[in-house]
Amino acid sequence: MNMKRNSVGDKVFDCFNLTGLFILVGLILYPLLFVAIASLSEPDQIYNAAFLLWPKGFQLESYRIVMENPDIWIGFVNTIVYTVSGTLISMILSVLGAYPLSRSDFKGRRFFSFFITFTIFFSAIGGMIPLYFVIDKLGMLNTMWSAILPGGVVVLNMIIIRSYFETKIPMEVQESAALDGCGNFRLLFSIILPLSKPVLAIMILFYFVHHWNAFFYALIFITEKDKYPLQLVLREILVNNNLNNLLPTMTDQNYLERLKQQQSLKYAAIVITTLPVLVLYPFVSKHFKEGLLVGSVKG
Structure with missing residues (x-):
């Protein structure tokens, strides 16, 4: 040989x-x-x-100080609620949007595909002030929905799911199910979704990271600190140097020591806020090749 x-x-x-x-x-x-x-x-x-x-x-003193701060725990709880709710809503909307676009027998498929893809190049949001008025009129100011719904769907993720449905789910399977009297909802939830676990796992990770790191809409629409997500608490620590709840009051003679302690606390806060995403990644990393690369290429 x-x-x-x-x-x-x-x-x-x-x-x-x-x-x-x-x-x-x-x-x-x-x-x-x-x-x-x-x-x-x-x-x-x-x-x-x-x-x-x-x-x-x-x-480990910096971690102890950070973990004893009540704002960190409040932010953790809020972020978990925002992230879990946001990921669930985003996945439902993305799947329900991707399924009809993947069906060749769906009338108006090209129009809706173009209309949805168009928002990637030109944002569907017509400016922050109109969006603020919309959120205000809907009564969502200072609520979790104002931080979740404006960024609820990432169009690129929906397109990847649609492409996966088109390329990896055999049309013969769908036609056989339809001949047996299977409706669209039964077809989607009983056949297509169980066969699409790789791409769904990747999209859950993407949306989890998206909602976990989101802070902009919360910064604009949420003014009550007890509803701040963890990223806004971290922003207060890193950008605004708001460490009043972390460090005890010191005299001017200890100013240098306070500055040194601030740096250590900032690094500890960053590690704590990013740790959940790092823990989640290994559980879905095995699906990256099949779920993302195959689902993003139509062929």
């Missing part, structure tokens, strides 16, 4: 290719590792070291 041998040029190319990939991965991963390492390091070490590869002066 003859095995193809790589030439010297191929080996050189592979070497440069792998080297470039390792550098690229390092540039992407190191900021994440730096935040985690800095959150475990002593505040003095963060200021004195510009480059960290491991914790210096290991400590």
